[in-house]
Amino acid sequence: MHTIVTGGTIDEEEVAAALAVVAAVLESEAAALTQPGEPTMPGWVVGARLITQGLRPTRVPTVPRWHTIERLRRAERASTGIVGQ
Numbered sequence: 695m696h697t698i699v700t701g702g703t704i705d706e707e708e709v710a711a712a713l714a715v716v717a718a719v720l721e722s723e724a725a726a727l728t729q730p731g732e733p734t735m736p737g738w739v740v741g742a743r744l745i746t747q748g749l750r751p752t753r754v755p756t757v758p759r760w761h762t763i764e765r766l767r768r769a770e771r772a773s774t775g776i777v778g779q
Contacts, residue, residue, distance in 0.1 A: 741751040752766065 737753075744751045
């Protein structure tokens, strides 16, 4: 976003319009914060959507962080070696 500052003077109508826009944006953000969030979908719905997209749903017992996500990604590609043949 680029802001261009001109040497012209700002009249009262432009100031009132700018303040009205700022007030409307602040009001809409405040209304969005007070509204309860959308209800979360049950796990089976999310799992079914993943399956229809060709993905395998996984259930992780801990909150996924980068190190757990990386460990799970590596474990998915790992093999049991010669024992698993």
